[in-house]
Structure formats: C-alpha cells, structure tokens
Amino acid sequence: MSAIFKKEFKSYFINMSGYVFMAFLLLFAGIYVTAVNLKGGYAAFEITLSSMSMVFLFVIPILTMRSIAEERHSRTDQLLYALPLRVSDIVLGKFFAMLAVLLIPIAVMSIYPLILSMFGTVNFAASYGALLAFFLLGGALIAICMFMSALTESQIIAAVLSFGVLLAAYLMSGIATLIPTTAMASFLCLIVVSLLLAAAVWGLTRNPVIAIIAAAVCILPLSALYYFRAELFVGLFQKILDVVSLFTRFENFIYGIFDVGAIVYYLSVTVFFLFLTAQSVEKRRWS
Amino acid sequence: MIEVKNLTKRYGDHLAVKGISFTVEEGHIYGFLGPNGAGKSTTMNIITGCLAATSGSVTVDGHDIYDEPLEAKRCVGYLPEQPPLYFDMTPFEYLMFVAEAKGIEYDKALRQTREIIEMTRLGDHQNRLIRNLSKGYRQRVGIAQAMLGDPRVIILDEPTVGLDPKQILEIRDLIRELGREKTVILSSHIMQEVQAVCDRVMIISQGVLVASADINDLESLISRNSKLCLSVRCDEATADEVLGSIEGIESAEIHPGKQEGVLDITLSVLRDVDPRDDIFFAMADRRCPIIAMQYEESKLEDIFLRLTEADAAAPAVEAEEDVQSAATDEGEAEYTSQFSTAAYRVEEENEEGKEE
Numbered sequence: 001m002s003a004i005f006k007k008e009f010k011s012y013f014i015n016m017s018g019y020v021f022m023a024f025l026l027l028f029a030g031i032y033v034t035a036v037n038l039k040g041g042y043a044a045f046e047i048t049l050s051s052m053s054m055v056f057l058f059v060i061p062i063l064t065m066r067s068i069a070e071e072r073h074s075r076t077d078q079l080l081y082a083l084p085l086r087v088s089d090i091v092l093g094k095f096f097a098m099l100a101v102l103l104i105p106i107a108v109m110s111i112y113p114l115i116l117s118m119f120g121t122v123n124f125a126a127s128y129g130a131l132l133a134f135f136l137l138g139g140a141l142i143a144i145c146m147f148m149s150a151l152t153e154s155q156i157i158a159a160v161l162s163f164g165v166l167l168a169a170y171l172m173s174g175i176a177t178l179i180p181t182t183a184m185a186s187f188l189c190l191i192v193v194s195l196l197l198a199a200a201v202w203g204l205t206r207n208p209v210i211a212i213i214a215a216a217v218c219i220l221p222l223s224a225l226y227y228f229r230a231e232l233f234v235g236l237f238q239k240i241l242d243v244v245s246l247f248t249r250f251e252n253f254i255y256g257i258f259d260v261g262a263i264v265y266y267l268s269v270t271v272f273f274l275f276l277t278a279q280s281v282e283k284r285r286w287s
Numbered sequence: 288m289i290e291v292k293n294l295t296k297r298y299g300d301h302l303a304v305k306g307i308s309f310t311v312e313e314g315h316i317y318g319f320l321g322p323n324g325a326g327k328s329t330t331m332n333i334i335t336g337c338l339a340a341t342s343g344s345v346t347v348d349g350h351d352i353y354d355e356p357l358e359a360k361r362c363v364g365y366l367p368e369q370p371p372l373y374f375d376m377t378p379f380e381y382l383m384f385v386a387e388a389k390g391i392e393y394d395k396a397l398r399q400t401r402e403i404i405e406m407t408r409l410g411d412h413q414n415r416l417i418r419n420l421s422k423g424y425r426q427r428v429g430i431a432q433a434m435l436g437d438p439r440v441i442i443l444d445e446p447t448v449g450l451d452p453k454q455i456l457e458i459r460d461l462i463r464e465l466g467r468e469k470t471v472i473l474s475s476h477i478m479q480e481v482q483a484v485c486d487r488v489m490i491i492s493q494g495v496l497v498a499s500a501d502i503n504d505l506e507s508l509i510s511r512n513s514k515l516c517l518s519v520r521c522d523e524a525t526a527d528e529v530l531g532s533i534e535g536i537e538s539a540e541i542h543p544g545k546q547e548g549v550l551d552i553t554l555s556v557l558r559d560v561d562p563r564d565d566i567f568f569a570m571a572d573r574r575c576p577i578i579a580m581q582y583e584e585s586k587l588e589d590i591f592l593r594l595t596e597a598d599a600a601a602p603a604v605e606a607e608e609d610v611q612s613a614a615t616d617e618g619e620a621e622y623t624s625q626f627s628t629a630a631y632r633v634e635e636e637n638e639e640g641k642e643e
Contacts, residue, residue: 003387007373014375079371079432081337083388084360286339287298 004085004093005100012063012101021063025105028055033112043120045113046130050254053134053247056141057170061162063101064145067094068281069158081285091278095146102138106131123256130253136266137250141166143273150280173248176241183233187226190237194218204283288313288440288470289334294343296329296494303329305494306343313439316466318485318502319474322595326494327474328368331444334472335365348439361389364438368445370429374418378409378428381417382435389436399435407431407461423454430461441465443473447480459484478591492595505590512537514583517552517566518544521575526550529569535560549578 012018032048071077080090113127145162152158179185198215202208226233242248246269252259289311296304304326311317321327332338334345336352336359345352350359373381379400386396404413407427412420417428426446433441446462447455462484465471475481481488481502488505490498498505519526523541530539530552537555544551556562563580570577 003384006387007384011373011375074371074374075367075369076371076373078332078337078365078367078369079385080388082335082360082363082365082367083385084357084390085388086357285337 001085001089001093001096004080004090005097008067008094008097009100011066012097015066017062017066018101021059021101022105024059024062025055026108028052029105029109029112037112037116041120043116043122045116045122045127046254046256048112049130049134050251053137053250054170056138057163057166060138060141060145060166061159063098064142064149064162065155065159066149067098067146068150068277069152069155072153072284073155077281077284087278087282091146091274091281095143095274095277098142098146099139102135102142106135106138125258126253126256129256129258133250133253133259133262133266136263136270137246140246140266140269140273143270143277144169147273147277147280150277169245170247172241172245173238176238179237181235181238183226183230183236186233186235186237187222187230190222190233190240191219194222288348289472290344290346291330291334292344294330294333294345295341296326296333296338297341303494304333304340307491307494307496308343309489309496309499311440311470311472313470315470315487316462316485317470317472318481318488319472319491320476320478320481320488320591321474321491322476325491325595327476327491328444329494330491331365331442331472331474332367335363335442336360337365337367361436362439364433364435364441366429366433366441366443366446368448370425370432372417372425372428375416377414377416378404378420378424378431379413381428382431385432386435391436396435399437403431403434406434406464408457423450423457426450426454426458427461430458434465438469440470440472443471445474445476447475447477455480490591490594497594498590512555513558515554515556515563516579516581516583517554517577518549518579519552519570519575519577520549521570521573523550525573525575526552529573529575530554530566533562533565533569535562553583 012021029048029052032051033045036042036048036051037045068077071080110128110131113122113124113131116122117124144165145158148161148165149155149158152161179189194215197218198211201214202211205211246266249259249262249265252262291310292308294304294307295302307326307330319327319331329338333340334347334352336356339353345359347359348362350362352359373384376384382400382403383396386400387393391399404410407430409424409427409431412424417425420428430441430443430446433443443462447458450458459480462471462473466484473481473484486502488498488500488502489496526541527539530536535557537557539555540553542551542553543549554562566580567577
C-alpha cells in the first residue's frame with residue numbers, strides 16, 4: 001500500500017491537480033475568513049467552515065477525477081493487477097494519498113483560529129472540532145467521488161458525475177422542502193428511491209432477478225407499513241434526507257455541538273464507498 | 288512451472304478462450320503464436336491474474352492464481368500488450384515504484400533497478416520523462432519493469448510490435464539473454480520472431496490450442512513426410528527408373544528445369560529415412576550428375592497458416608466440441624488429440640482442394 005500511496009501522492013504534485021485543489025480551497029478559506037471573521041468581526045471559525053463546505057463541491061472532483069479513471073484510460077491498471085498487490089492496497093493507497101493532499105490545506109487552515117484568538121475570544125474546542133468534522137466530511141466526499149471515478153474511463157465524465165452527485169447531496173435537504181410533508185408524498189418518494197436503487201443494482205450486476213428482489217425487499221414492507229400505519233409517513237422523507245445529508249449534518253458543528261453521530265456517519269460513508277470502489281475495481285477483472 | 292487447465296474465458300456471448308490446457312516447464316523460451324484475436328492476450332492476462340477466467344485453473348509454481356494470488360504474482364513478471372507506463376514519471380522513478388510495489392526493500396530495489404537499467408540499456412534515458420521516450424525505449428522500460436523482483440517467469444505480450452527493425456533485433460537479443468536464466472513466454476503473430484527466439488511453440492487459434500511442440504518437432508506434427516528437392520542432369524525415363532528403385536520415397540514430381548537437360552525433382556520422403564545416399568549412388572551409377580540436392584524446410588509460417596486456417600474453416604460446432612472434450616479428458620494427451628484432429632482436418636481439406 002505504501003508504494004501506491006507514495007506514487008499517488010507524488011503524482012498530485014507532478015501534474016497540476018494537487019496544486020489546483022489546494023489553491024482553490026485556501027483561496028476560498030482566505031475569502032471567507034476575511035468576510036466572516038475579519039470584516040464581520042466575528043471570532044467563530046466554525047461559521048466560516050460551514051460556508052466553506054460548499055467549496056468542496058467544486059474542488060473534490062478536481063482531486064478525485066483522475067484516481068481510477070486515468071489508470072484505466074492509460075491501461076496502467078493492468079500493471080496494478082499484475083503486481084503482487086491486493087485490491088484493498090490499491091484503493092486504500094489512492095484514498096489515503098488524496099486524504100493526505102486534503103490534509104495540507106486543512107493544516108494551513110488550522111492556523112486561522114490561532115490568528116483569530118489574537119483579536120478576540122475563540123472557542124478552540126468548537127473551532128477544531130468543526131475542522132475535524134470538515135476534514136472527515138472531505139474524506140467522505142473523496143470516497144464518494146473516487147467511486148464515481150471507478151465507474152468510467154474518462155476523467156471528464158468522472159468529474160461531471162462527481163460534481164452532479166455532490167451537488168445533489170448538497171441540495172438534498174433544500175429539495176426536500178419542496179415536497180409536501182403528507183404521508184402520501186413521502187410514500188411515493190420512497191417508492192421512487194427504491195426503484196432507483198433497484199435500477200442501480202441492475203446496472204451494476206446486470207442481473208434482473210437480483211434487481212427485482214432488491215426492489216421487492218424495499219417496496220413490499222413500505223407498502224405494508226403505509227397501508228396499516230400511514231401516519232408514520234408524515235414528513236418522513238424530509239426527516240430521512242436530513243439524517244442522510246452529509247452537509248446538513250455538518251451544521252451541528254457550527255453551533256458548537258460535537259455530533260459524534262455525524263462523525264460516525266462520515267466514517268461509515270467513507271468505508272462504504274471505499275468498499276464499493278474496491279468492488280468496482282475487482283469487477284473489472286471479471287468483465 | 289506454470290500449469291494451465293481447461294481455461295475458458297467468455298465475454299458476454301463470445302467465447303474467447305475455449306478450454307486451453309498446457310504446462311510450461313522451466314528454462315525454456317515459449318512462443319505463443321496465433322492470429323489477431325485468437326485469445327493470446329486473454330490467456331496471458333489470465334495467467335498473470337489481470338483477468339479472471341470463466342472456468343479452469345492456473346497454477347504458478349504451485350500457487351493457484353485465485354487462491355494465492357500474491358505468491359503466484361511474485362513469480363511472474365508481465366509486460367502487457369500496451370506497456371503500462373506512467374507518462375509523467377522518469378524510467379528510474381517508475382522502476383523504483385514497481386520495485387517497491389513488488390515488496391523489495393529500498394537498498395535492494397535501488398541496486399536491482401540500476402542493474403536492470405544497465406541490462407536494458409536505458410542508462411542515458413533514465414531521467415527523462417517516459418512521455419518523451421521513443422516507442423523502443425518505452426518498450427524497454429516495460430520489459431525492465433517485468434524483470435524487477437527477479438521473477439522466475441517473464442511473460443511478454445507482443446514485445447516487438449511497432450518497433451523499427453533495429454529495435455526489434457535489440458529486444459530479441461534482450462529476450463534471448465533473459466531466456467538463459469528464466470522461463471520466458473512471449474506472444475506474437477510474427478512467425479520469424481518466434482522462430483528466431485523461442486525453443487518451444489504453442490499455436491493458438493480461435494481460442495483453441497492447436498499445437499504445442501518443440502520448434503524443431505513442429506513440422507513433424509503436421510505431416511510424416513518431408514520434401515527433398517533435386518536437380519539432376521538426365522532424362523525423365525532414367526529419373527523415373529532410378530527413383531522407383533529407392534526405398535522411402537512416397538511420391539515424386541518431375542519437371543523440366545530452367546537449364547536445358549536438367550530436371551527439377553521434388554520428392555516426398557518419409558521423415559525417418561534419409562534416402563540421399565542411395566539416390567546419389569544410384570544416379571552416379573547411371574552417370575547422371577546431381578547438381579543440387581536439398582531438404583526443403585517447411586516454414587513455421589506454412590505450419591501456422593495450415594493449422595490456423597484449418598481451425599478457422601472448421602464450423603463453430605466443432606469448436607464447441609473441443610471445449611467439451613477438453614473438459615472431459617484431462618491431462619497432457621489432450622492437446623496432441625486436439626492437434627491431430629486439426630491436422631486431420633487440414634489433410635481432408637487439402638484433398639478436397641485437389642479434387643476441385
């Protein structure tokens with residue numbers, strides 16, 4: 001794993017993507033700190049971070065688009081398969097390399113609370129807690145986008161796909177407010193989500209039987225529950241989206257709450273998408 | 288060293304490899320010969336663990352490629368058809384990366400990388416970006432990569448494709464050098480290459496192994512006769528009479544030669560008899576001077592074409608049967624049997640051709 005990690009980490013500084021990623025993140029960190037903290041005269045760094053989470057939408061795809069798509073495009077994945085490496089070595093090596101690149105601007109950003117403390121009272125626990133959550137949020141987003149990169153051979157498609165998914169995740173709770181909170185609406189939304197899930201299963205396995213089973217497993221209990229206890233569905237879809245939304249969960253940290261549930265959630269999402277990436281890389285050998 | 292059993296690979300509805308079995312012994316250079324799309328690369332990818340087989344097994348040095356992939360992969364160095372190079376690295380960086388990924392300690396990796404750079408004559412180019420290297424040098428980096436970690440088997444997929452003649456000769460020399468210490472398997476659709484470098488040949492066509500033999504024995508597989516060409520200064524009647532008295536001659540074709548009074552004779556001779564002495568003395572008795580006498584060596588090309596075309600002409604049903612027979616009777620007898628059916632088909636077709 002260390003060989004892959006070193007090679008990947010170096011590659012981000014041989015081509016531009018590592019520099020572009022760090023430059024954008026730090027540029028916006030500077031702008032937000034100036035606007036919120038310096039101009040606004042407000043010493044809470046966590047507020048800045050909450051605005052900054054949006055910047056991830058644009059910079060994370062820059063970092064991740066190459067990771068696996070490029071290996072496939074240039075056929076270097078054959079080398080990785082032929083080397084005595086496990087698929088987990090490859091995926092983790094790449095993931096940790098990207099995490100290490102993310103850690104550099106995070107380390108620079110960790111200086112801001114110290115600077116702010118010279119001019120006002122800074123709640124260090126809240127600031128650094130939020131920074132940790134910000135870092136883990138970044139890690140989860142990297143894992144998601146790495147999976148997108150594993151789905152295609154083209155860096156551009158990987159980047160667009162990643163951006164689309166992140167944007168959807170970002171707007172998720174906003175979109176949810178458009179949907180009426182009636183039980184019927186929630187039920188229908190959940191059915192649609194189940195069908196999408198089944199379609200994804202079909203897309204990945206090309207096995208209609210498994211897809212139908214997946215759809216049935218989701219839809220039948222939902223329908224039964226709706227038939228007997230419809231009142232449970234009132235506002236349910238919105239609640240689920242709030243729990244699932246990566247960005248909404250970050251908001252707790254702004255109010256100085258160290259949300260352990262959110263931390264665990266970020267880590268689980270990371271592990272889940274790394275697992276999917278490994279499966280997708282492994283699947284290619286079986287194509 | 289490498290044992291392949293009943294290997295089958297299916298891409299969707301297309302059977303790319305149909306129940307191939309063979310054994311690779313240590314210390315030989317194997318040539319894997321076949322037309323484009325015959326399944327050479329697929330087979331090589333499966334042996335090296337880059338691709339999973341639909342069915343069948345591959346063992347490398349006693350390690351199954353599915354059950355113990357890391358141990359098996361450590362014994363094998365692989366150069367795929369398109370050298371898997373990172374263009375934004377220099378050859379030195381690239382080789383150090385591969386060495387580390389193969390689990391070699393830093394000091395040893397450094398030493399080995401330098402040795403291999405010298406062996407592949409990359410010294411002058413080791414600090415240029417791979418992006419800027421010519422195809423020949425890129426290929427060398429690819430071969431160097433396969434040599435790292437001192438694997439016992441080196442597998443090269445079409446190592447000389449796209450190179451100029453001088454580079455081809457250099458790469459061939461390198462392969463021969465490698466073959467002195469290691470087992471080398473190289474694939475190619477160029478017959479001369481295999482003839483020049485390899486000592487064993489495996490011919491694969493449409494996913495079926497149609498022949499596997501020592502390069503010198505290959506022609507004996509295709510027919511039990513060899514061709515002897517003569518130029519004799521005499522008339523046809525004498526020639527007929529003399530040749531009729533000699534044992535071991537299956538058939539004779541007599542044409543008037545280019546020179547006046549000289550006959551060109553082509554004899555089909557049983558492979559295990561050498562009638563040249565008898566012919567010489569018999570002709571000498573009649574005072575018919577033999578101007579030239581030579582065995583016509585059947586070229587690997589002819590053998591290759593006959594074997595692969597025979598297979599291509601065979602209906603798909605027969606190919607399916609091959610898979611089944613491969614699945615039922617295991618062991619080494621199988622490719623000879625497969626082969627003999629192929630050769631049989633060749634003969635049949637030739638006869639049909641003559642009738643037409």
